[in-house]
Amino acid sequence: MAYKTIVEDGIDILVCGAGLGGTGAAFEARYWGKDKNIVVAEKANIDRSGAVAQGLYAINCYMGTRFGENNPEDHVRYARIDLMGMVREDLLFDMARHVDSTVHQFEEWGLPLMRNPKTGAYQREGRWQIMIHGESYKPIVAEAAKKSADKVFNRVCVTHLLMDESKENRVAGAVGFNVRTGNYHVFKSKAVVVAAGGASNIFKPRSVGEGAGRVWYAPWSSGSAYGLMIGAGAKMTQMENRIVLARFKDGYGPVGAYFLHLKTYTQNGMGEEYESKWFPALEEMVGKRYLDLEASHVSHRPIPTCLRNHAFISEVNAGRGPIHMVTMEAFQDPHLEEIGWHNFLGMTVGQAVLWAATDVNPKYENPELTTSEPYVMGSHATGCGAWCSGPEDVSPDEYFWGYNRMTTVEGLFGAGDAVGGTPHAFSSGSFTEGRLAAKAACKYIDDGKGEGIRVSDAQINRRKEEVYKPMEHYKIYRNEITGGSVNPNYINPRQGLDRLQKLMDEYCGGVTVSYMTNEKLLNIGLKKLKLLEEDLDKLAAENIHELLRAWELKHRHLTSESVMHHTLFRKETRWPGYYYRGDAMKVDDENWHVLTVSRRDPETGEYTMEKAPCYHLIDDEPKAKAKAA
């Protein structure tokens, strides 16, 4: 290959992926590491990359302790209820106690946060959400990261982490290639913050053809957070906890503002309320601890997202679809109507495009909703990600090993989707986690823990060969055929992605099987994933753009395998409405009130699974109401 090798040596902190988590890490690292060499590698352009590239119309994680609204523990309890108990409450508490300081800085930087004219507080959409004009959310936080970083490498797709050869299980940087020049980039770094994205497009989407791009989570969210860390042997947690979203049909436009602010509601195809009739049976299935109809009625306790999905899915399967969002009442108010449209333009323009194309005017017609294909990520109503240490003043022993947000690989930190057990962080919480990881990474370096890392040329060259192999493979076998994409020696990235999506859908609880799976199916799925892995060794890339798709696919594959193993391990149906284990259709607290933790041996590819205790925040004294510190 004629591509140059460009080595960046002497980096202190390398940030892989510059979405909200990565920009937070790069920004904060400069404060704690004035003299440190901070480098960012981003596969797209930092100004418009990550899940927030197109903007947001709300910040979904803001406590508002300043306005007397919530304390951090309130948010922890909310996330715990929503995720059926399976969360890392130390990490959640830590994120929640810092997140407001992040949001207040965003406002100072120029992000337009709406204010409630009566109270002067930020305009609430719901208890945790505040409304913003966030079209430029990403360019604004990118500016902050650029001011802090020594160098930002745009269009460098990181494919692997580098491992230290002087000390086992210690990270030493990363490698990747430039999507424009094709050059091979080597980053030798004392600490690495993986802030790459979760995974869209690993389950077969409902859409076909072009519409495959209109996924709920960005199509460029390629599970690289997981692919990189699993590849380095980091332990992962809660990877079975994929998420299914109830959204506006086809466009996957957001419903949060509609439910919470516009006060729209759902009904079935007959115009009836349908949710409540599914709840008694569901209460049996999950137990009163997770769905207590009487208690919810009295205390307004939220019903977990997955359980509301369950009612939706059940009603549709019973033949009473489609489910409609009743907008015709709210949209009579011109102000609310405008908000309804702004909400899409701010974060899911495609939904506005669709309604314009189909003449859906929600003022005169109630639009259809649907449940999406599953997604694997860690910052919405789901908590997939790496098994990370918590902060020392909060975490119990099992959750603490020296540095906040450090994975089980030394010097390897996570933020955003990369960190497991921390759902409901959203954009602001992910940025905050980046800040926490950056401070801890600086401390790790100051403590001398990153000294003496050694990366041999052999390791660098071995990875280089691996990185470009799909292009080599293409060159070797392309001329064996006259033309076209059918070749007995290789598959291209799109063909591989199609196969991955089909098997994840059919064996791991995708949309065509109504989110249902069982042990037998999962075992077949694992076998097919292994065969796919062998074929991924024969992936062919015609050019550098396809090489990007090839590596995204490999990261998606590693993510999928982890999801499959975790789903097999947890023998219960913890989140009805996200997925069902047909052979264990109940919540089983006796055996499974635990966090699932996995490790893939990077040498052999073998998985080991374990259970980790699930700690919960409880009041010191019953009913003790905490005040601000």
Place this chain on the structure above:
Amino acid sequence: MPTFVYMTRCDGCGQCVDICPSDIMHIDPVVRRAYNIEPNMCWECYSCVKACPHNAIDVRGYADFAPLGHSVRVRRDEEKGVIAWRIIFRNGEKDMNLLAPITTKPWGKHIPQLADVPPPSDEMRDSQYLFNEPKYIRFDDGGLHTLESNKLQLKAGVYE
């Protein structure tokens, strides 16, 4: 096809290529203008549409579910700090203009250069504080929430 590019407006400047988060806006080597090379990896995020200095890029809804004949156009102005949208329905009955702010401050001027702010003390380093904390948490004199301050414990097992 999600985004597409009008032949007569594009001059091949490459701004869209530079910004596209999905790496799908490329320059065609024959006509030397931009085009979407992979429509099924396009999110309709409008990053390229907003970045195009000639308004040469537009969006046609996904062919598998969106009928032809609609229009959602945009102009983003960093100087003025606003974004303007126009939505036209397929049947022409609805034609909306919507305007929103994108920033409240001159671009980038109010983001601190952390290399220039006073360095944190050792005490600060050993604490749980982040930059600008504790002040920015609530703008009062209080500190950070802890388990102790909020009278909490972490306990393993099922909670009640």
